[in-house]
Amino acid sequence: MAQDDDRTPEEEFQELLKQLFGGGAAGVDPEQLSKMAGMNIDPAMMQTVMRHLQDAFTSGGDEPISWEAARRQALHIANQDDRGVTAGQRTDLDQAYTLAGLWLSEATTISQLAEAPRAITRGGWVEATLPVWQELAAPVATSIADALTRALQEQTPEDMREMVQGAGKLMRTIGGSLFATQLGAVVGNLSKEVVSGGDVGxxxxxxxxxxxxxxxxxxxxxxxxxxxxQLALYIATRELAHARLFRHARWLRLHVISQVTDFARGVHVDTEALEELASRFDPSEPDELRSALESGALLPQRTDAQNAALARLENLLATIEGWVEVVTEDALTRLPSAGRIAEAVRRRRAVGGPAEQALNSLVGLELRPRRMREAAAMWRAVTDAVGTSARDALWDYPDLMPAAEDIDDPAGLVARLEARARGEAPTADEMDDALAQLLAEAEADGDPDAGNGRDDEEPPGDSRPV
Incomplete structure (x- = not known):
């Protein structure tokens, strides 16, 4: 852009915005931007912002989140100290997987995997899991980017709104890019903590x-x-149990992801905190926004609906991990150190690592199954009462899976399963009782068709099947 010494800073800034929002972000000189409108911006610091802008404008889409930036950041952290997988480690793990598969088949009726287990690097874990992280974080990321745009537009004086008409997309891009970078940092640091694919739950x-x-x-x-x-054998057995379960119950994966995303969609940004931040936000110094994202300051206290959603998710994760724990324990009765390793795993999952805590701050999501011990006790009671086949059959369909009430009262679940094994009709529950009462009231009111499943009026003609 040619310089004109006769133009005011406002005119220069307006010309710059025309370049930016006319699709010319790639041609804007960061050093030139630092001289506009009296701004004192370090050109080197602006390079990152301009790169994000270039990505946004060249993509031609409206997606505010630079997931590629998240991937780059995650891989950068994961690969810093990634020593790879040696041939010896791969051989040792292959042997552990083989023995774990044999012992696991004695402890569960759920069949083996069709695909051979792998030993992977930290970077490999990032590449394999990032699509799911993107799906889980997208609702919160979009909420933050949209809220930042609205807040900045509302903060703009009336007489300047036309001049910065396209600035909303700029702010949306910056907010989305910063969120993506923070997500990448969380995933990259998680890659240093997790020991297996199913370790997070x-x-x-x-x-x-x-x-x-x-x-x-x-x-x-x-x-x-x-x-x-022994440690390798324990970790391999637990990982195989987790993977087998999700392969067998194909509906379970979508069930878990849906519950997580439903919770995430309920996360709303603290508008007041964001507006206060936007009023002093400087795109050249994004550290304050980054700190707000890291600390969770933009996420307000959970609502009752969110707490209920989180409780459902925690019960679901506890039910899954409780089954995995019981099956792993039964498969490893011949492993001398199994009890000590199991207790270490339970403590580790209950507390969570730094990266898990960072994930909670970023999207408000806790992935620790608080009721895992109670869920494991339920699965143990079921196993002892009806055996592995009837226990594992509870994963065949979603409506068979134990609910939170079953974790609270395993005896009730056991009684139902034992009655089913004897061929007895299931005991009526509250819903059955309520339905029976409605039918009885209908009969008392003189409805001749109550309880026979027919409509009040028959259609003309013979409606019986031929």
Whole structure:
């Protein structure tokens, strides 16, 4: 853009905006931007912002979130100290997977995986799981980007709104890019903590795939005084149990993801906090917005509806992990250190690592199954009462899966399953009683068709099947 010494700073800024929002972001010089309208912006700092702008304008779409930026950031962190997988580690894990598969088949009727388990690097875990992270974070990311745009537009004086007409897209892009960068940092740091594909509790790996990160489970075993081969066998067994379950109950993956995204869609940005931040936001110094994203300051206190959604999700995750724990325990009765490793895993899942805590701040989501011990006790009671086949059949259909009430009262679930095994009719529940009462009231009112399943009026002609 040619310089004109006769133009005012406002005119220069307006010309710059025309270039930006006319699709010419790639041709804007960051050093030139730093001189506009009296702004004192470090050209080097603007390079990152301008790169995000270039990505946004060249893509031609309205997507505010740069998921490629999230991927780059996650891989950058994951690969910093990624030592890869040696041939020896791969061989050891292959042996552990083979033995784990045999022992697991003695503990569950759910069949083996069609695809061989893998040993993967931290970077490999990022690549495999990022599509699910993107799906989970998208509702919150969009909410933040939209709210930032609205807040900045409302903060703009009336006489300047026409001049900065296209600035909303700029702010939306910056907000979305910063969120994507923060998500990438969370996923990248998680890749240093997780020991397997199912370690976080939700189905992050593609369906039917199992994977272990040798570099991470070696670090996890430090201080446990457990032989490496026993630790590898435990982790491999637990990972295979998790992957087998999600492959068998194909509906379960969508069920979990739907509950997580439903919760995320209910997360609304604290408008007052964002408006206060937007009133002093400087695109050249995004640290304040980044800190607000990191700390969770833009996410207000949960509503009652969100707390209820989170409770449902926690019960679901606890039900899944409780089954995995019981099956893993039964498969590893011949492993001397199984009890010690299991307790370490339970403590680790209950507390969560730094990256999990960062995820909670970023999207307001806790993935720790608070009721895992109670759920495991339920599955143990079911196993002892009706055996592995009847227990595992509860995963065949969504309406058979134990509910939160069954975790509270395993005896009730056991009684129903034992009655079913004896061929007895199921005991009527509250819904059955209510339906029976409605039918009885209808009969008392003189409805001749009450309870026979027919409509009040028959259609003309013979409606019986031929």
């Amino acid at each position: 939700i189905p992050l790996m593609p369906s039917g795939q199992a994977a272990v990160l040798p570099q991470n489970f070696a670090a996890f075993g430090e201080g446990l005084e457990v032989p490496d081969d």
